[in-house]
Amino acid sequence: MGGLSRRGYRVIAGPPPDREPPPRVAPAVAWCLYDWANSAFPTVIATFVFSAYFTKAVAETPEQGTTLWAWATALSGLLIAVLSPTLGAIADRGRQRKPWLAGFSILTIVASGxxxxxxxxxxxxxLGLALVVIANTGFEVxxxxxxxxxxxxxxxRWLGRISxxxxxxxxxxxxxxxxxALFLFVQADPPPFGLDPGPGALEPIxxxxxxxxxxxxxxxxxxxxxVPDRAPDESGPAVRLPALAAARQGLATLWITLKALPNSxxxxxxxxxxxxxxxxxxNTLFAFGGIYAAGTFGMGFDQIVLFGIAMNVAAGLGAAAFAWVDDGIGSRTTVILGLIGLTGFGIGILLVEDVTWFWILGLSMSVxxxxxxxxxxxxxxxxxxPETRAEMFGLFALSGRITAFLGPLVLGWVVAVTDSQRLGMASILVFxxxxxxxxxxxxxxxxAGPA
Known part of the structure; x- marks a missing residue:
C-alpha cells in the first residue's frame, strides 16, 4: 500500500520503477484512443468551427457573440467546478470510474449532435448556448x-509517456x-447529402x-x-451507497481533504x-482562439479550419516529443518550459497585426x-x-475550473467595454x-521506490 513521507509525497510499495514491466498494450492503446475520440469536440466545436460560426452567423454581431460565448463558457466552468470533485469522491467510494465516464460521454455526444x-x-x-454549456460540462467532467x-x-515509470x-x-x-470537416463539409462543392450552403442555412458548417x-x-x-476500472495499487473493497448518501459522504470527504491539504x-x-x-x-485561449482569428484577422471558416489543422499538427508533435522529456527531467520542469513558451509567443500574437505573423507565432505557441x-x-x-485517486483528480479538475468562469468573464467584460478582441485576449496573461x-x-x- 502507498503511504505519505514526511514531505507529503506518496511512496509506493513494490518493485523500484526501473524494474516495472511495460504497460499492457491493449489497455494503454484503448486509453489513448479515447483522447483521439473526444478531441474532436474541443477542436471542431469549442475552438475553431462552431464557436466562429456562432459569433459570425448566429449572434447579431461578432462582439456580442464573443460576450455571449464568454458567459456560456463561464457558466459551464461553474458547473464543472461543482460537479467534478463531488462526483470524483463518489466514484472513489464505488471504485467505478468507467460508468461515470460513459454517462458524461453520451451527454456530450448527444448535445454535440x-x-x-x-x-x-x-x-x-x-438554444446554441444551452447545448454548448451541456456538451462542454459533460466533456470536462x-x-x-x-x-x-x-x-x-x-x-x-511509464506515466509521463503514456499521458x-x-x-x-x-x-x-x-x-x-x-x-x-474541412474537405467533407466546409469546402465541399457541392456539399454532400444535399446540404444547403446558402447564407440562410449554412448546413455544411x-x-x-x-x-x-x-x-x-x-x-x-x-x-x-x-481498460480496467482499478489500478494495481488500489486496495480496499468498493463501497456501494445510494446516490444521495454517496454524494453526502463525497462532499464530506472533499471538505476534509481541502481543510487538511495545507498541512498534509x-x-x-x-x-x-x-x-x-x-x-x-x-481554457480561455482555447475557447476564443478561433473567435479571435475570425474577428481580429478576418479569417473565414476555411482559413480557421486550416489554421486549426496546422495548430494540431504542431501541438501533437510537441506533446509526443515532450512525453520523453516529462519522464526524463520531471513534470514540474516540463510544465515550466511550456508556460514560458506559451507566454512568450502569446505576447507576440497580441502585438502583431499581419495575418502571416499570426500564423507563425500561433503555430510556434501551439508546440x-x-x-x-x-x-x-x-x-x-x-x-x-491510490485510494482517493478520482477524488484527487476531481480536485485537479476543480483547480482548472473553480475560477474558469473568471477568464471568459474578464475577457468578455474587456471586449464589451473596449470593443476590442485584442485587448480582451490580453487578459489571458493575467492568468x-x-x-x-x-x-x-x-x-x-x-x-518512487520501496516503502
Whole structure:
C-alpha cells in the first residue's frame, strides 16, 4: 500500500520503477484512443468551427457573440467546478470510474449532435448556448474519470509517456476531425447529402457538429472494453451507497481533504493553485482562439479550419516529443518550459497585426500546449494517493475550473467595454504569468521506490 513521507509525497510499495514491466498494450492503446475520440469536440466545436460560426452567423454581431460565448463558457466552468470533485469522491467510494465516464460521454455526444439544429439566426442563440454549456460540462467532467484511469494502464515509470502519447494522439484526432470537416463539409462543392450552403442555412458548417458526435462515439468504445476500472495499487473493497448518501459522504470527504491539504501536502496545494491559474488562461485561449482569428484577422471558416489543422499538427508533435522529456527531467520542469513558451509567443500574437505573423507565432505557441497539459496530468497521477485517486483528480479538475468562469468573464467584460478582441485576449496573461511564477515554487515528487 502507498503511504505519505514526511514531505507529503506518496511512496509506493513494490518493485523500484526501473524494474516495472511495460504497460499492457491493449489497455494503454484503448486509453489513448479515447483522447483521439473526444478531441474532436474541443477542436471542431469549442475552438475553431462552431464557436466562429456562432459569433459570425448566429449572434447579431461578432462582439456580442464573443460576450455571449464568454458567459456560456463561464457558466459551464461553474458547473464543472461543482460537479467534478463531488462526483470524483463518489466514484472513489464505488471504485467505478468507467460508468461515470460513459454517462458524461453520451451527454456530450448527444448535445454535440443537437447543435446541428442551431440555424444562422439570432433566434437560435439561446438554444446554441444551452447545448454548448451541456456538451462542454459533460466533456470536462468526463475527463476527471478519464484521467483517474491513467494509473490503471501505466506503471509508475511509464506515466509521463503514456499521458503524453495520449495527449499527442488527442491532437492527432483533433487534426483528423478538422481535415474531414474541412474537405467533407466546409469546402465541399457541392456539399454532400444535399446540404444547403446558402447564407440562410449554412448546413455544411452545422453538419460538422454531427461529425463530432459520430467521431466521438466511434472511437471511444475500446476504453470501456479493455481498460480496467482499478489500478494495481488500489486496495480496499468498493463501497456501494445510494446516490444521495454517496454524494453526502463525497462532499464530506472533499471538505476534509481541502481543510487538511495545507498541512498534509502544501506542495500539492501550491501545484493545484498554480494549475488553477494557468489552466484558466489556457481554457480561455482555447475557447476564443478561433473567435479571435475570425474577428481580429478576418479569417473565414476555411482559413480557421486550416489554421486549426496546422495548430494540431504542431501541438501533437510537441506533446509526443515532450512525453520523453516529462519522464526524463520531471513534470514540474516540463510544465515550466511550456508556460514560458506559451507566454512568450502569446505576447507576440497580441502585438502583431499581419495575418502571416499570426500564423507563425500561433503555430510556434501551439508546440507548448501539450508540454503544459500532459505533464500536469502526469504530476497529479504521481502525487495522488491510490485510494482517493478520482477524488484527487476531481480536485485537479476543480483547480482548472473553480475560477474558469473568471477568464471568459474578464475577457468578455474587456471586449464589451473596449470593443476590442485584442485587448480582451490580453487578459489571458493575467492568468498565465502568475501560474508560471507559482509553479516555480512547486517540487517534483522524487522517484518512487520501496516503502
Amino acid at each position: 443537437l447543435l446541428y439544429f442551431v440555424a444562422p439566426d439570432p433566434a437560435f442563440a439561446l 468526463g475527463i476527471v474519470f478519464y484521467n483517474a484511469l491513467l494509473p490503471a494502464v501505466a506503471p509508475e 503524453g502519447w495520449g495527449w499527442g494522439l488527442g491532437y492527432a484526432g483533433g487534426l483528423a476531425g478538422l481535415v474531414i 452545422r453538419a460538422t457538429c454531427l461529425l463530432v458526435a459520430v467521431w466521438y462515439a466511434a472511437f471511444a468504445w475500446p476504453l470501456f472494453v479493455w 501536502d502544501p506542495n500539492l496545494l501550491r501545484f493545484l493553485i498554480a494549475r488553477m491559474l494557468y489552466t484558466d488562461g489556457l 507548448f500546449f501539450g508540454p503544459v497539459q500532459a505533464p500536469s496530468r502526469t504530476l497529479m497521477a504521481r502525487l495522488a494517493p 498565465l504569468v502568475p501560474g508560471l511564477l507559482l509553479m516555480l515554487t512547486v517540487r517534483d515528487r522524487p522517484a
